[in-house]
Amino acid sequence: MAAENEKSRLDDAARAGWLYFIAGHTQDEIAKMLQVSRASAQRLVSLCLAERLITFRLEHPIAACMELAARLKERFDLGHCEVVPTDLAAPQSNAGIAERCANLLDATLRSETPVIVALGTGRAVRAAVERVTPIDRPNHQIVSLVGNISADGSASFYDTVGRLADRTGARHYPMPLPFLMSSEDERNKMVRIEPIAKVKAVAAKADLRLVGIGQMDQKAQVHVDGFVTRDELFEMMRQGAIGEITGWAYDSKGRLLKAGTNKRLTSIPPEVPAKTTTIGAAVGAAKVSAIAAALNGRLINGLITDEATARAILER
Amino acid sequence: MAAENEKSRLDDAARAGWLYFIAGHTQDEIAKMLQVSRASAQRLVSLCLAERLITFRLEHPIAACMELAARLKERFDLGHCEVVPTDLAAPQSNAGIAERCANLLDATLRSETPVIVALGTGRAVRAAVERVTPIDRPNHQIVSLVGNISADGSASFYDTVGRLADRTGARHYPMPLPFLMSSEDERNKMVRIEPIAKVKAVAAKADLRLVGIGQMDQKAQVHVDGFVTRDELFEMMRQGAIGEITGWAYDSKGRLLKAGTNKRLTSIPPEVPAKTTTIGAAVGAAKVSAIAAALNGRLINGLITDEATARAILER
């Protein structure tokens, strides 16, 4: 076909696209105007799209978030990804992602058929649970991925499982163990006892795992909260630890370390690569490396973060 | 409703719009993603449009033309308006509009039910006729709005009616009169004689009138072609003539003059305001005033022009 006809076809496509998207006519009307069949009008509109004669511009902060989410999803092969606008007044605030996590939990728990939700550590997870809409789902199960007895023997501040169970009437399985045991042997013994094995079995069948992501630096949450000592933290950092999920420390490639606190950790180990829906939730410049490593190591297959963090992850 | 919810609704609208227009999901998919009913997803997409959160941009020269055409249509209440890209290599070229006029004629003549097409003067009209696709329509009628005997007594170069009849097999009604008679009385006598009255009657029932628009300046086509003398032209200009359609001169408000050559003109007078489809075809900076006046005076209710001319008309 001659170049002139080709051009004329594109002209028509542009005309059709204009009439369709900008003037808001139906394809039937356009067909009449351009003196072609409706099928052809439809093809012209398609062509206009295919040739990128027309572009869409979304003038809204959300647009950038959607774009970033799509790129993260593509780049790390994620099943789920949400990016919320960064709260400029409080850039490290997890309010935004907590709201989205709560939404995710709501959606999951709304199901009439029984579902199992497993929860990890993290302030965002905690905040999300607080925002979950109460709903009566006695057949659901909520299971903890981490020991909820803190170093001093009291039930941990992070009793997210109990809170979520309150709001849903679901059966819940807290993990009645300290975060760390005193030795690898003891850990191995404890995780074999009946109540713990049961928790592990339920967790293995979880439909959704929602976990926080912690960075391993001097301000590491596991240390701040008193779960690991300064020395233990530094030892892990020496071993290359850059982040942790449910206490499991991993290096910059997202490989779980086989040393230090990881040997005494009672938390249920992550599935690698993550196969069941495992959503990480975290924001903040300090966590960028940790999040990126977790994504690369496929410790998680979903992410909820904010715009600034998402951008930083992609720009690494 | 609280401002916060309002904002959140717009956020969702933006999300929905993004997913719909940019990611290309169906509203059903979006409904599932956003955890709302499909109907609500549709409302969000509508809202996104209504709030102008999303805009369309057509990256094609045609876009500007469509835009101009829409504005002209709106501003002058036109039934039909087409704007073609200006040929930068030949800005006064009427090739573009001739093609569109031909297309319009094709479309009109394609009809199986008999139609009557009336033709005026003008190079664009002439060129359009040459481009009409031959088609056999013996029941159509082609009628001339202007006398086709030029000053020297020969058949005019502008025998468009004959040409178009050749291509369609339609009956045709040339107007066997000189362009101008020698006096008003003579003109009034001539237009009453049977063959002329017949042409006039056919023309009155025309489904489409396609006319050129001439400017009344020193390069006026009616003068260049020898239909009016220099003195006659100047006299009309003194009377305020700014343009002419089928020889009928009008002033800057589009009012037909009741003086000079208009009194001796044999052309069928325009219907004012134009009620049957009357399309003016003209391009060029020199014609801008004439076209604008014709539009304002409602001597025409349709226009085919080019981008540069359209822009100039709107900017007056």
Next chain:
DNA sequence: CCAATAGATGAGCAATAGTTCACAGAGGGA
């Protein structure tokens, strides 16, 4: 000049989108 072939076309059907309606819940005023 003819056959092969790629691309275009329109009919008809399946999928998707838009609209209407009745209703439910939130919020505000008497």
Next chain:
DNA sequence: TCCCTCTGTGAACTATTGCTCATCTATTGG
């Protein structure tokens, strides 16, 4: 507190769009 209004909702229906397939039409190569 009660009622009213107003917004938002989903169901159901209708309109529009997208797609497939059989057919047709140009163009190119032999």
